[in-house]
Amino acid sequence: MQSIKIKSILYISIIFFTLFILIGCSKDDNPVTAQEDHFQAIGMAIFDATGALNVKILRGVTSDTLKAEVGKRSDHYSIQFYNNEEKLIPPPTSENVKLDWKIEDTSLVGIWQHPGEEGGYEFHLEGIKKGNTTIEFYIVHEGHNDYRTGLIPVIVK
Template sequence: MSILFKRFVIAFTILISALFVTSCDKTDDPVSTQEEHFEAIGMVFRTSGIEAARILRGITTDTLKGPEGAIGDALDITFIDEDENEIAPPSEPKLAWEIDDPTIFEVWQHPGEEGGYEFHIKGLKEGETKIEFFIMHEGHSDFRSGKIPVKIEHEEGSYGEPVGLIIFDEESGNQLVKINQDGSVNGNFALQNGTTTDHLVVKFFDENGTQFQPPVPDHGIQLSISNTNVAVITGQDAAEPYAFKIEAKSVGTAQLEISLLHDGSIEKTFANIQINVN
């Protein structure tokens, strides 16, 4: 091999090595994205500001609990950093989880809040299992909690997601209208022009038929009438958030729409109810 050729090979090798090092060194590249990973060593779960459970370095002596056949109270998550101080969740919702036995319970979150750091335990049947949480980042986990025990028990007065509603006459307690789970409606409102109904009360029911009114002020109802020339909503009072009256304004028909609110946003809207004014 000639000396000239050897020098060429050496020079070419040096050039390629220099290009490789330059391309791999992104610290000098102002355009390159520096990934930020969320770092924590534990989690804290609170309901109404009261600590329900915590896990640190994958170890816990606590158990999360939920009601059978119903949705439990909201659980808010914070994290624990390496100095064992509580820190807020990362800004982007990307919470994930795995349940050892998903036939016992599932995680329920309000529509539009999926992946956020507030959740409810929806008990499916009595029993015990475990859940592990993850913070996901571009397809991999920045954090994993370790497994946390979960126990589902029967609780009196608990209820599940609203699937329908019933409107009662407040004074007599008589059922006036029912919106079924399949969206069909039994009953309507028939008024004489110029009259007003007694106070009407809305109660929701879950798939087991349990009737309930979600707690305020986190929840409430929104009422709207399609034709306010025919009828209007009156008689609403903050002291009775699920009660109202209908006042007939002129002969005709209109539709009443009822929506369940959560934190001021619509969580579920139910089928329309016919109003007839004669």
């Protein structure tokens, strides 16, 4: 009689443990996303509408500056990235990966993107008032940053 109780408890424990593993651990709940799911870059290149390189920031260091004019929207800027070999690579194409940014002083300059293209890799600067600030760009994937540029100076004239 006692061994039947022990066997029953053991079977029930195994069933609950198995259900816990199957239900509790789904692919989406994995706190450690595979490295290949993250966008790998060591720098960013910002090109103006003519295709000329305006800003190169590598490992968080740049000597370049973005420029905006008060009361005007700039021509579009497009972005590419640098890989570990310092070669240009296109931006990520996954819908789960977006461009974001933080402007130190949003009273001086803003970023505008075409409707429906928010989070894409083209933008315009909108000068609000004269001054100097900085901007930092991020590649955001599933709520966290896969990459950040470092601070890029912005002058509004």
